[in-house]
Amino acid sequence: MNAVDSSLDAAPIADWRSYPISADLVNLVPASDALDTHWSDGRVSPFHYQWLRDNCACGQCVYSVTREQLFEIVDVPEQLHPQRTRIDEQGHLLIDWQDGHHSRFHPGWLRAHAYDEVSRAERRAQRPQSQLWGAEMSEQLPQFDYQAVMADDDALLQWLLAVRDIGLTQLRGVPTTEDVLPALAKRISFIRESNFGVLFDVQSKADADSNAYTSFNLPLHTDLPTRELQPGLQFLHCLVNDATGGESVFVDGFAIAEALHQEAPELFHTLCETPIEFRNRSRNSDYHRLAPIIALDAYGVVSEIRMGNFLRGAFDAPVERMPALYSAYRRFIAMTREPRFRVQRRLDAGQLWCFDNRRTLHARTEFDPASGARHFKGCYVDRDELLSRIHVLQR
């Protein structure tokens, strides 16, 4: 058996991750359409023959340069069976198929992909958990040093994990130059462009095409709720802030959703189940998106908040459901105003917010543009990029 990575004995693995061996294969019991594998810790993991053949990572089935599959399962009969199965001296699973093909599976990889009930529950329990926060976060902001994040991969990883799990971070010691955001985004991957540009300038403008570009109080919101995919991370970099007022306000939308779930479950479900139209108003663009305010992932866990009162269209729901929708919406907005959830902080020159735009709602108190200059530079990076970078750094 030939090898792929470093060891002559290793079974090929069709990705770049590593799979430590936490248990050994001790016995194989072939059933009619699956192989029951028995592990040294007593777990039994059935693997269907289809599944095993599908995941063969040999040099014929997977192109070794890209590690991408060449084989397609539809090219073998649905009833394909092994002629022989065994555990070799290195503890790998070997299968000789009826059609003459041979497969070899690394026990660490196999265990990491087992789909018996226990293995699936174990993987689910290992998913990253959001750490919910409220007003107390004001005194314990996750702060990171810009130069460290730029120079050191460990510092970078710690910062990105805080962005992922807490959703609100501040960088300090940031130069007040306009090349900071592109350089910082490059530490993750690349900037997500929008109709406001690659970078945007948060300043009061006479010809504003968004209330963000006025000096008004802005209610708590997510950016670009009018898009199918709201931007994942938002960066706000303070170049100058000499104006009176204009403090940054944040709430943890996941914490509010959780509190609503506890305190008024029927209102929570209304916000999960009722699609709302968000619609921008602009001479040059006309984005709209129909989506619920609270989105759940495939596991039923809150994964996204979508909120922007000034970008919301008229509610469109069956007549009999409209009062409940207003009750739920009012309650959510009222909660974003409750002191228990709110973090209010002034951002000074040389500081930078980076937060999860799909979780952490942000706002700005009114400011007086005559009192001094106020200029923030902003950009977005998507969640995919954050998570991919974390995975690569953790390899």
Add this chain to the structure above:
Amino acid sequence: MNAVDSSLDAAPIADWRSYPISADLVNLVPASDALDTHWSDGRVSPFHYQWLRDNCACGQCVYSVTREQLFEIVDVPEQLHPQRTRIDEQGHLLIDWQDGHHSRFHPGWLRAHAYDEVSRAERRAQRPQSQLWGAEMSEQLPQFDYQAVMADDDALLQWLLAVRDIGLTQLRGVPTTEDVLPALAKRISFIRESNFGVLFDVQSKADADSNAYTSFNLPLHTDLPTRELQPGLQFLHCLVNDATGGESVFVDGFAIAEALHQEAPELFHTLCETPIEFRNRSRNSDYHRLAPIIALDAYGVVSEIRMGNFLRGAFDAPVERMPALYSAYRRFIAMTREPRFRVQRRLDAGQLWCFDNRRTLHARTEFDPASGARHFKGCYVDRDELLSRIHVLQR
């Protein structure tokens, strides 16, 4: 009846669309929490007082420059009632609220946002419909002239509507220079960047980081199924194609989903309901996304296909559901190979494919890199941008 934007008499409208008046308000019947409006064609549309107050577009409630809402519904009592309601001489709905606020609603706007059952069904029926296609599309490709699309907004709109509704188009008369794609994307909005860059080069490479960059046969797939949001539009611009082989193949994923729904509904539902992990393999990135192969929108209509056998992770489903998942997956792949669905065409220099990457699966037949040069330039633009541009062009 006056027009909307130009007249002093017009009720303000908080967006940039226009709302022709298709029926007149003829009677108002206040109920306990809603106003029943009667229209000249007999329709009755109830509007809750909350809803009416929420959608007041006066200069206090909406900032006239951005047309974005300043008012928040939570700032008035939930039980707010009108003191007086009437239809004025211009046919607008006037409301004097108990708290002294006044609202005025344009009848065209009101009708367009009515949420009685008939109005909602009417709007739903007006949604754009996908035109499904099969092998016959090979002889009736929607073809457009590059120069016309670049110079003329009507030609642009016709092309974009074909992209939206058919999902497969070809441009002809395209210069074979590398500045074409940025210029063309700018006619819509901007390019969506990915880890493969702003523009990507589809060429056979020795150090390929994707099977796309080899000369292999590529099975039918969508691009970047490993991302939360797959790119909406894909552009493939042929600069040179002197190689033997390497024909473009397309199938309408929506047509296959519809056929599967008809021919084997239980397999269709399995593909709608089972999240599959897509995972890229790369030294520099590690994207993964758990999502079903067939996605439905809020109306239950097929809105997206996600497919890439070479970017698929191992299936992870409960043991008892694994055989059904393989049956459904095999059937879908087998259908992508059926001649009734397949369009196979060679793209020559000066031609360009633009297709809906979330609907139209694409592939390439194997080619011989020694037989001649083959170089396609590619990029992505998201669906949001396509739809926004169409809306603005249609105003």
